[in-house]
Amino acid sequence: MSVCKKDKIVPANPQNPQNISLCDSNKECQSWLDCTDGVCKESDYADVGEACTFDYQCTNDLVCSNGICKASLTTCQSPSDCSFSNYCSSTSKVCIPRLNNGDLCTDDESCPAHSLCNIKCIAKFSLEHGALCNDDLLCDISQGLECDNGACAYTNLTKTLTPSSRNCSNSNTDCYNGQETCICSTGVDEYTGFCFATSPLTKSQILSCGSSKKNFYDCLTDKSCLYYYNQDVPKSCQLQKCGALFCDCKRQCSWEYDTDSQGKNCGGQSVSSHQGTCQYLGYSISSSLSSNSLISMRQKKNDNDNTNGVSVIFVISFFLIYHSVDGEGCESTSQRICSRNGETCNSVYGESSFKCVDGSFCNKLKICEAQKKEGESCDKYQDRQCLDWLSCVNGTCIEEHYAALGESCKTSEQCYRGTCFNGKCLKPNCNVNDDCDYFSYCSYKNDEDICRPRLEDGTTCNQKHDICMPHSICGFDSKCIPKYSLGLNRNCTDQEECDVSQGLRCSSLDGACVYRNLTFTPTSPSFNCSASHCDNQEEDCVCSERGDTGHCLPRYEFTKAQILSCGSQTKSLTVVVNFVAIIESANGNTIEIILAPTVPTRPLIITKVYANILAILFKVHPPLSLFHQYSLQSSFYHPCFFKKVKIYSLKIEKNHSVYVDSDHNQKIYLCGTYRMNHRILLYICLTIIFLSTSTTCVYSQLTQCTSSNQKCIEVGQSCSLCQPAITSGGSCSTTNECQGWLECLGGICVEADYGQFQDNCTEDYQCTGNLACMHGKCGNPNPTCTSDYQCQYSDYCVNGTCISRIKDGESCVTDNSCLEQSTCNFKTCIPRYSVALNQPCYHLSYSCDVSKGLVCSNSVCVLSNLTKTLTPSNINCSSTQCFNSLDNYEQCVCKEGTTNTGECYPRYPTTKHQILLCGSRQKALYKCLADNQCYFGTADTISSCQMKYCSKEYCESKSTCLWGYDVGRVDPGCGGNTAFDSLQQTCQYLGYSVIPNDLSSSDSSSLDSSDSSTSTPSHSHIISISLIPTFIFTILLVVVSIFQK
Incomplete structure (x- = not known):
C-alpha cells in the first residue's frame, strides 16, 4: 500500500519496532496507524481490561497500568471507562453491572453492549416484522427491516437518485441526497463528475448488507468486544476476533472511496482507511457487484428489485483508478492542478480556490486573481477573496477577532469576544469562563449565559463544572477545597487536590494521594536524538542551534529534589487581578505593570516574581483563540519546565488588558496579549510566587448564627464571624454578604433571576434566563426562542418556535412537551408523582407517588429500600469518613461546642415516617406550582412565583426533605461557624420554621413494616462548622526586566 507525497508514490510506513517509521502526518502512515510523536503507531484501540503497553494504545482517557487499560479515576466519567459487562451509573458515577436482555430499562446504557432499551433491553437487529420499536437498530436488517412509525417495517425503496447526466463537479446543489457522492467519470476528466450511491439501495443489496452487519454484531457480542470507542486497527478486539465479518460488513454496506481523495475537483481515487486495513489482513475489499475497473451501471433496472422505475446509478470500485507503483508519479490527495494569476480556472464561484495558486482565488470570470489586501472590497461572505x-x-477585507475584552475596536468583528461599543470590546453575556472576571464563572443555568460569583472553599460543588475559585478545585466529597491541600492517603479524584509540596499525586488505582514514582531513567546526555528517538515518552528532543545534533530533555521534573521544589512553588502560586495600567519607559525597552487587588482588604505578599516576555511568530494570522498553545517559550530554567529557547524583545503597546490563564502544567500566570502586527503576537506572563498565611479561629471567637439576618462571613476580619447580612439595596462586594435570596450585582444586593415570562419587572436582571424587561414585563427580546422560559407557561420551545404543551393523558415523546409540572411516562403525559405501586415508571425521580414512599426501580414503582447502614454515632468523622460519603447520603457535622469532633448525619429522610412526610410535602409543592403556573427553575427569591403562591409548601418541603442546613460549610476538619443556608434564611424571613422538629429521629421502621438498621444518630438539630481560611496580602508593583533584541 502507498500514499502520495511530493508528487511521488512512497511506501506507507509500517509499524516495525526494529525499523521505526518516522512521519509528519497520518497520511504518511498505513491507514490504521496514527502519526504519534513523529512515529507511525497503532493507537486508541484497547478498551477497559484489554492488554496494552503505553497509554496511547488505550481508548479515550484510559491509562495503561500494569499492562491493562484502566480508567484514570476511581469514578467513571463516561461509558468508555467501564468494561464490556458494566456501564457508568449517572448517579453514583461508578461502573455497575449491565442489565440482561428482557429486563425492564430506562436507557440504552444500562442494557448489555450491542443492545438497546425498548421498554425492555433488546439485542440489536432482533425484532421481527410488525414488532414495536423506537430505533432502526432494533429491527432485523437481515430481513430488510427498519423502524417506521414505531414498528418494524420493510425498507422503502423509492428514493430518487441523481440522473447520470448531471455534472456534479460543477454544481452548487451537488447530488440529490446524502446517500450519494460525486466522482469523476474517468480517471483523466477532472471537470465532469456524476453521482453514485454510497450505500445499498436495492432489495438484494440491502439484504446482503443487513446479513453481514447482523453477523458482525453477533460476533462482537459473543467475543465481548465493545467496539463503540476504539479505532479499527489490527490489534483492536473487533478485528482480532471478528476481522472477516468486519471486512465483509464494510464491503457489503460501505461503498465509498476515500472521501479525502475525491471531491469537486475529482482526480485520483485511493483505497479508504478500512479498505486498506482489510487488505492488509488478507480480506477482500472488492464488492461482489464490482470489477477491478470502475463500473458504471446507469439507468439499469433490476427485475428482481422494486426500484419503481427510478434512474439508478451504481458505481462500485475498491481499487485504485491509477495503479501506480512505488516511485512513479501520482496525484496527491492534497495537491491540485493550479493556475497562476490571469490564467483560467474551473472553480465554481464562491467555492474553494483549488484551481488557483496560493494567494489567489477564482473570480466570477473564472480567472485567477490575487487575494485582496486589508481595506479592499470583496464580495459578501467570500473570505477566500x-x-x-x-x-x-460587509464587502471589505478586514482583520477579525484580534481585540480582547476592553481593547480598542472599530467594528464588532474585530473583537475576539463580545461586541464593539463606544470603541471598546465589551461582552454583557458570556460563553466561557474566560469571558468573566477572576472571581466569576460563566453560568449556563436555564440556557442563560451570564457571569456568576464563583464558590468559596467549603461550598458544595459539581465536579463536572469549574465553579470554584480559580485557586481551588471541586474535591472528592464535592466541596470546593484549596488546590494541593490534601495529605497522604486522603481520597482524591484529581491531581490538583494532592499536596504537591510533599511530592504527592492522585493515584487513579487507589483513589488516594500517594507519593510520586521516582523510577524514571532519563536518556543519556551524550545520546544524539536528532538521528533517533529519546528513550522515554516523557522526553523531548531539543536540537542544537546548528540543527545537526539533539539531546533529550524531560518534560517534567523527575528527581526528588525537583519534584519537591516544583511542588512547593506550584502550591504557593496565586494571581492578583484588576489591571490598572501599563507604563512604557522612555527608551521603550522596559515596561511597568501596575496592578490592584480586587478586594482592597486582601493585600498580596510577594516573595518572588518571574517575568517572561514571549513572542509567538505566526506564518498567518492567529486563529480565533489567542491563547492556543503553539509552543510557549520560557526565558529561564524552571524546576517545573525545562525547555529554554530564544526570547524576542519587541516594543510593547500601551494600555492593553491583562488576563488570567492556566497552562497544562497547572501553573497560574497573569498574562496579557499584545498584537504588534498580523504576524506577531506578544505574550506577557507574570508568574507570581506568594506567601499564603492563615489564622486558625479558636472556639471562643465562634458564635452560632441563629437569625436569618446573620451570615457567617469574613469582611475585613481574620476569621469568619456571624454578622448582619446586607439587605436589599445595600452595598456589597460578594453575594455571600447579602441576605440569602439576594445577589450582589453591580455592588448592590438585589433580587435577581426570578421573573417568569410576562411577570412584572423594572430591570433586565429581574427576569430569568435570557428574558429581558420590556415595557414593564419580562419578555423575549429575540424573534425566536431557545428555551421554554421564553414562552408563556402553557407553551414550550421547539426549533425556535413556542407551541402548545400536551395535556395530561395525551401521547408525548419528551418531558418538555408535557405541562411544566408533568412528565412523559411511556409516551403518555402524567402529573408528577402519580404512578402507583407496581406500575411501570419511566423517570427515576418524577414518576412514582412519593407520598406513598414509592421510588422507580427497574422501571417499576416499588417501596423505598430502608436497609442502608448508617455510620454509628461514636465514629469521629473529622478524622475518617462516613459510611455513605461516596453517594453523598451522609455528611460530617461538628458536635456542638467542639472544633475537631464530627458525627455522621444523614442528609435525607431515612425512616418510614420521614420518607412519607417528605413525599407528601414534595407532592403538595409540585401541585401548588402547577395550580399557580409557576416554573420551578427560577431563583427562589421572596418575589418569585413559587415563593409568592407556594411559600408554605416550599418551606415545609425543604425543611422536611433537605436536612443539611448550611451544607456549604460542613467539612471533616470542623472548626468554624454554622450559618443558615439561603433557603433557610428565605423561609425564616417569611415566618416559617426551618427546624424539622416534626421528624421523629427514633422511628426506624421500614415502609414494609420490617425492622431495619437505619436508626439515625440523635440530633436535636444539625450543627455545621467550618474554618474559612484567610490569606493576607500586601504589595502591588511588578517591574519587567529589559530584554535584548
Missing part, C-alpha cells in the same frame, strides 16, 4: 488572515465583512 481576501488574504488568508483577513475576512470579508
Whole structure:
C-alpha cells in the first residue's frame, strides 16, 4: 500500500519496532496507524481490561497500568471507562453491572453492549416484522427491516437518485441526497463528475448488507468486544476476533472511496482507511457487484428489485483508478492542478480556490486573481477573496477577532469576544469562563449565559463544572477545597487536590494521594536524538542551534529534589487581578505593570516574581483563540519546565488588558496579549510566587448564627464571624454578604433571576434566563426562542418556535412537551408523582407517588429500600469518613461546642415516617406550582412565583426533605461557624420554621413494616462548622526586566 507525497508514490510506513517509521502526518502512515510523536503507531484501540503497553494504545482517557487499560479515576466519567459487562451509573458515577436482555430499562446504557432499551433491553437487529420499536437498530436488517412509525417495517425503496447526466463537479446543489457522492467519470476528466450511491439501495443489496452487519454484531457480542470507542486497527478486539465479518460488513454496506481523495475537483481515487486495513489482513475489499475497473451501471433496472422505475446509478470500485507503483508519479490527495494569476480556472464561484495558486482565488470570470489586501472590497461572505488572515465583512477585507475584552475596536468583528461599543470590546453575556472576571464563572443555568460569583472553599460543588475559585478545585466529597491541600492517603479524584509540596499525586488505582514514582531513567546526555528517538515518552528532543545534533530533555521534573521544589512553588502560586495600567519607559525597552487587588482588604505578599516576555511568530494570522498553545517559550530554567529557547524583545503597546490563564502544567500566570502586527503576537506572563498565611479561629471567637439576618462571613476580619447580612439595596462586594435570596450585582444586593415570562419587572436582571424587561414585563427580546422560559407557561420551545404543551393523558415523546409540572411516562403525559405501586415508571425521580414512599426501580414503582447502614454515632468523622460519603447520603457535622469532633448525619429522610412526610410535602409543592403556573427553575427569591403562591409548601418541603442546613460549610476538619443556608434564611424571613422538629429521629421502621438498621444518630438539630481560611496580602508593583533584541 502507498500514499502520495511530493508528487511521488512512497511506501506507507509500517509499524516495525526494529525499523521505526518516522512521519509528519497520518497520511504518511498505513491507514490504521496514527502519526504519534513523529512515529507511525497503532493507537486508541484497547478498551477497559484489554492488554496494552503505553497509554496511547488505550481508548479515550484510559491509562495503561500494569499492562491493562484502566480508567484514570476511581469514578467513571463516561461509558468508555467501564468494561464490556458494566456501564457508568449517572448517579453514583461508578461502573455497575449491565442489565440482561428482557429486563425492564430506562436507557440504552444500562442494557448489555450491542443492545438497546425498548421498554425492555433488546439485542440489536432482533425484532421481527410488525414488532414495536423506537430505533432502526432494533429491527432485523437481515430481513430488510427498519423502524417506521414505531414498528418494524420493510425498507422503502423509492428514493430518487441523481440522473447520470448531471455534472456534479460543477454544481452548487451537488447530488440529490446524502446517500450519494460525486466522482469523476474517468480517471483523466477532472471537470465532469456524476453521482453514485454510497450505500445499498436495492432489495438484494440491502439484504446482503443487513446479513453481514447482523453477523458482525453477533460476533462482537459473543467475543465481548465493545467496539463503540476504539479505532479499527489490527490489534483492536473487533478485528482480532471478528476481522472477516468486519471486512465483509464494510464491503457489503460501505461503498465509498476515500472521501479525502475525491471531491469537486475529482482526480485520483485511493483505497479508504478500512479498505486498506482489510487488505492488509488478507480480506477482500472488492464488492461482489464490482470489477477491478470502475463500473458504471446507469439507468439499469433490476427485475428482481422494486426500484419503481427510478434512474439508478451504481458505481462500485475498491481499487485504485491509477495503479501506480512505488516511485512513479501520482496525484496527491492534497495537491491540485493550479493556475497562476490571469490564467483560467474551473472553480465554481464562491467555492474553494483549488484551481488557483496560493494567494489567489477564482473570480466570477473564472480567472485567477490575487487575494485582496486589508481595506479592499470583496464580495459578501467570500473570505477566500481576501488574504488568508483577513475576512470579508460587509464587502471589505478586514482583520477579525484580534481585540480582547476592553481593547480598542472599530467594528464588532474585530473583537475576539463580545461586541464593539463606544470603541471598546465589551461582552454583557458570556460563553466561557474566560469571558468573566477572576472571581466569576460563566453560568449556563436555564440556557442563560451570564457571569456568576464563583464558590468559596467549603461550598458544595459539581465536579463536572469549574465553579470554584480559580485557586481551588471541586474535591472528592464535592466541596470546593484549596488546590494541593490534601495529605497522604486522603481520597482524591484529581491531581490538583494532592499536596504537591510533599511530592504527592492522585493515584487513579487507589483513589488516594500517594507519593510520586521516582523510577524514571532519563536518556543519556551524550545520546544524539536528532538521528533517533529519546528513550522515554516523557522526553523531548531539543536540537542544537546548528540543527545537526539533539539531546533529550524531560518534560517534567523527575528527581526528588525537583519534584519537591516544583511542588512547593506550584502550591504557593496565586494571581492578583484588576489591571490598572501599563507604563512604557522612555527608551521603550522596559515596561511597568501596575496592578490592584480586587478586594482592597486582601493585600498580596510577594516573595518572588518571574517575568517572561514571549513572542509567538505566526506564518498567518492567529486563529480565533489567542491563547492556543503553539509552543510557549520560557526565558529561564524552571524546576517545573525545562525547555529554554530564544526570547524576542519587541516594543510593547500601551494600555492593553491583562488576563488570567492556566497552562497544562497547572501553573497560574497573569498574562496579557499584545498584537504588534498580523504576524506577531506578544505574550506577557507574570508568574507570581506568594506567601499564603492563615489564622486558625479558636472556639471562643465562634458564635452560632441563629437569625436569618446573620451570615457567617469574613469582611475585613481574620476569621469568619456571624454578622448582619446586607439587605436589599445595600452595598456589597460578594453575594455571600447579602441576605440569602439576594445577589450582589453591580455592588448592590438585589433580587435577581426570578421573573417568569410576562411577570412584572423594572430591570433586565429581574427576569430569568435570557428574558429581558420590556415595557414593564419580562419578555423575549429575540424573534425566536431557545428555551421554554421564553414562552408563556402553557407553551414550550421547539426549533425556535413556542407551541402548545400536551395535556395530561395525551401521547408525548419528551418531558418538555408535557405541562411544566408533568412528565412523559411511556409516551403518555402524567402529573408528577402519580404512578402507583407496581406500575411501570419511566423517570427515576418524577414518576412514582412519593407520598406513598414509592421510588422507580427497574422501571417499576416499588417501596423505598430502608436497609442502608448508617455510620454509628461514636465514629469521629473529622478524622475518617462516613459510611455513605461516596453517594453523598451522609455528611460530617461538628458536635456542638467542639472544633475537631464530627458525627455522621444523614442528609435525607431515612425512616418510614420521614420518607412519607417528605413525599407528601414534595407532592403538595409540585401541585401548588402547577395550580399557580409557576416554573420551578427560577431563583427562589421572596418575589418569585413559587415563593409568592407556594411559600408554605416550599418551606415545609425543604425543611422536611433537605436536612443539611448550611451544607456549604460542613467539612471533616470542623472548626468554624454554622450559618443558615439561603433557603433557610428565605423561609425564616417569611415566618416559617426551618427546624424539622416534626421528624421523629427514633422511628426506624421500614415502609414494609420490617425492622431495619437505619436508626439515625440523635440530633436535636444539625450543627455545621467550618474554618474559612484567610490569606493576607500586601504589595502591588511588578517591574519587567529589559530584554535584548
